[in-house]
Amino acid sequence: MQDWAAPILASALFAFLAPGLVFQMPGNESPLGFMNMKTSLISMFLHTVLYGLFLILLLVILDIHLYA
Template sequence: MHDWAAPLIASALFAFLSPGLLLQIPGKDSPLGFMNMKTTIASVFVHTVLYGLFLILFLVVLEIHVYA
């Protein structure tokens, strides 16, 4: 059996935390932008930090496993 949690969680987080797709922190005109498909260097940095923290949370702290 293979543990599919890591690639599934990483792919989903990468898709949902892409700056501008669902939200953008910080936004261009406000602290939070929704579905504007625009990005800045600051928002790329913030989303990168959030991506890393969520990966650590799901894979290290919560130890989520999906076997198929």
């Protein structure tokens, strides 16, 4: 049996946390922008940090597994 939690969670978080796709922190005109499809270096850095923290939370701290 293989554990599929890591690739599924990583792919879902990567898609959801892409800057400008669903939300952007910090936004261009406001602290939080929604669906503007624009990005900046600061926004990419912040989303990268959030991506890493969420992966650590879900895979290391909560120890989520999905066997198939």
